[in-house]
Amino acid sequence: xxxxxxxxxxxxxxxxxxxxxxxxxxxxxxxxxxxxxxxxxxxxxxxxxxxxxxxxxxxxxxxxxxxxxxxxxxxxxxxxxxxxxxxxxxxxxxxxxxxxxxxxxxxxxxxxxxxxxxxxxxxxxxxxxxxxxxxxxxxxxxxxxxxxxxxxxxxxxxxxxxxxxxxxxxxxxxxxxx
Amino acid sequence: xxxxxxxxxxxxxxxxxxxxxxxxxxxxxxxxxxxxxxxxxxxxxxxxxxxxxxxxxxxxxxxxxxxxxxxxxxxxxxxxxxxxxxxxxxxxxxxxxxxxxxxxxxxxxxxxxxxxxxxxxxxxxxxxxxxxxxxxxxxxxxxxxxxxxxxxxxxxxxxxxxxxxxxxxxxxxxxxxxxxxxxxxxxxxxxxxxxxxxxxxxxxxxxxxxxxxxxxxxxxxxxxxxxxxxxxxxxxxxxxxxxxxxxxxxxxxxxxxxxxxxxxxxxxxxxxxxxxxxxxxxxxxxxxxxxxxxxxxxxxxxxxxxxxxxxxxxxxxxxxxxxxxxxxxxxxxxxxxxxxxxxxxxxxxxxxxxxxxxxxxxxxxxxxxxxxx
Numbered sequence: 001x002x003x004x005x006x007x008x009x010x011x012x013x014x015x016x017x018x019x020x021x022x023x024x025x026x027x028x029x030x031x032x033x034x035x036x037x038x039x040x041x042x043x044x045x046x047x048x049x050x051x052x053x054x055x056x057x058x059x060x061x062x063x064x065x066x067x068x069x070x071x072x073x074x075x076x077x078x079x080x081x082x083x084x085x086x087x088x089x090x091x092x093x094x095x096x097x098x099x100x101x102x103x104x105x106x107x108x109x110x111x112x113x114x115x116x117x118x119x120x121x122x123x124x125x126x127x128x129x130x131x132x133x134x135x136x137x138x139x140x141x142x143x144x145x146x147x148x149x150x151x152x153x154x155x156x157x158x159x160x161x162x163x164x165x166x167x168x169x170x171x172x173x174x175x176x177x178x
Numbered sequence: 179x180x181x182x183x184x185x186x187x188x189x190x191x192x193x194x195x196x197x198x199x200x201x202x203x204x205x206x207x208x209x210x211x212x213x214x215x216x217x218x219x220x221x222x223x224x225x226x227x228x229x230x231x232x233x234x235x236x237x238x239x240x241x242x243x244x245x246x247x248x249x250x251x252x253x254x255x256x257x258x259x260x261x262x263x264x265x266x267x268x269x270x271x272x273x274x275x276x277x278x279x280x281x282x283x284x285x286x287x288x289x290x291x292x293x294x295x296x297x298x299x300x301x302x303x304x305x306x307x308x309x310x311x312x313x314x315x316x317x318x319x320x321x322x323x324x325x326x327x328x329x330x331x332x333x334x335x336x337x338x339x340x341x342x343x344x345x346x347x348x349x350x351x352x353x354x355x356x357x358x359x360x361x362x363x364x365x366x367x368x369x370x371x372x373x374x375x376x377x378x379x380x381x382x383x384x385x386x387x388x389x390x391x392x393x394x395x396x397x398x399x400x401x402x403x404x405x406x407x408x409x410x411x412x413x414x415x416x417x418x419x420x421x422x423x424x425x426x427x428x429x430x431x432x433x434x435x436x437x438x439x440x441x442x443x444x445x446x447x448x449x450x451x452x453x454x455x456x457x458x459x460x461x462x463x464x465x466x467x468x469x470x471x472x473x474x475x476x477x478x479x480x481x482x483x484x485x486x487x488x489x490x491x492x493x494x495x496x497x498x499x500x501x502x503x504x505x506x507x508x509x510x511x512x513x514x515x516x517x518x519x520x521x522x523x524x525x526x527x528x529x530x531x532x533x534x535x536x537x538x539x540x541x542x543x544x545x546x547x548x549x550x551x
Contacts, residue, residue, distance in 0.1 A: 026482075026483070026484065027270055027484050027485075027486070028419075029485060055397050055398065056397050056400065057400055058400065058485075058487070058494065058496065058513065059485060059496050059498060059511070059513040061498055061511040061513075063500055063508070063509045064509070072498065074485050074496070074498070074513075078397065078411065078413065081418075085485065104398055104400065105395075105398045105399045105400070105521070105522075105525075106398065106399050106400025106401075106518055106521065108521060109517065109518075109521040110400075110518075113517075117234075130227075131226060131227060132226065132227040132230040132550060132551075133227060133230065134227070141232060141235050142234060142235055142509075146235075148235070148239055
């Protein structure tokens with residue numbers, strides 16, 4: 001059943017003033033974008049308004065567009081069978097968003113994952129720590145400027161260098177035989 | 179001061195117990211820090227990430243056809259679902275139409291794999307609860323499914339069978355009689371498990387009214403698949419957003435309302451029955467024609483983005499794909515079912531005993547390749 005036009009009309013009426021650009025359709029999902037500062041209010045309306053009741057957060061992720069990040073929330077409403085994609089832009093210099101884990105419990109771990117892999121911080125998150133990588137990991141791997149081979153701490157060891165090094169050490173110790 | 183008050187003043191020490199990451203009942207590498215008051219759990223801190231391989235980062239640096247084998251390794255017990263998930267997302271964005279026979283073959287592969295995956299869950303969960311026998315029975319039947327899947331794809335666990343535009347090979351002629359024989363005998367085997375395990379008093383005492391997940395909490399925690407349906411939510415992507423010709427088949431969505439471990443057991447058992455029905459219908463109605471649309475090895479996907487999800491054995495396997503118009507994805511996010519099911523563990527085990535914690539964790543059926551990706 002296609003009810004996307006009903007949803008678009010509802011969204012225009014309820015949160016029309018917050019929207020940036022027109023709601024669009026993408027493969028059956030309604031896509032809207034809001035600014036970062038209005039995200040908490042919009043999320044609250046979406047989850048609590050009885051005509052919308054988006055109670056199920058299916059997916060939460062971020063995309064690195066090099067000049068900025070984009071947060072993507074995929075929402076579903078069980079009572080009305082609405083599908084919605086909510087987007088917001090986050091600047092690279094100040095990567096901070098307000099948490100939505102108070103509205104949807106599933107956001108707790110998903111936001112930790114985004115924090116871990118993208119380095120976006122969530123204000124008001126109950127336990128913002130790394131989730132997939134070790135706590136002492138440096139950098140955020142899913143950023144586009146993260147080297148694919150991982151952070152290089154020292155130049156890789158080569159056999160020739162190693163042989164040279166030990167030859168030198170032996171010479172210094174005076175133990176080299178002619 | 180009466181003796182009763184003196185006792186109340188004394189506080190018991192709470193101890194932290196480390197469970198895992200190499201504990202047999204954690205089904206992989208999962209660590210739980212349990213705060214115990216006697217034998218009762220007062221707090222639980224799950225630690226994951228031991229199997230993180232950076233699949234999403236790898237995918238950004240690979241051609242599309244090279245990504246499919248990596249999805250085998252996410253949910254390795256239901257690898258066909260992983261293949262199908264990523265293929266559907268790319269096909270949606272690239273506008274590739276899959277021929278009807280290809281779609282039916284995909285359904286057969288995924289549903290057989292779903293049964294195999296649920297059988298592993300049933301056997302290992304039985305082991306966790308101290309029942310050895312069903313494990314051997316489950317693996318006997320799973321072996322037959324793996325042989326069928328091997329006939330289809332040539333592999334037993336990581337198939338790489340479903341590819342863009344269809345499936346890799348058509349069925350062998352020997353497949354049909356063997357599969358039909360399996361479908362005929364399997365429902366009676368399920369009744370056997372029910373007698374062995376489901377009707378067992380001890381099993382029921384260890385699972386009924388244990389780990390109750392209410393409907394509201396199940397939705398709010400983003401649980402999916404059998405865990406969500408066992409809490410009374412009738413939500414199955416095969417019905418709600420049909421893909422790959424699922425609307426052609428007649429099957430019921432298994433739903434239970436109790437939300438406890440036994441409800442999750444019942445839902446998965448019913449799902450196996452329904453999967454048999456789906457495979458039967460797909461075999462009967464298998465259309466003639468090509469199995470594949472003509473898709474070259476190297477192809478470019480037009481600029482755009484899509485969120486596409488399928489109902490895998492553990493729940494919603496979603497792919498969020500962003501393409502910048504090249505032959506590699508710009509961003510590929512895997513929404514793993516086990517990850518979202520596992521985040522409810524601290525909520526469920528609070529106030530339970532350690533032995534119940536094992537039963538609860540097993541009933542959620544996490545696969546850690548899927549959790550950590």
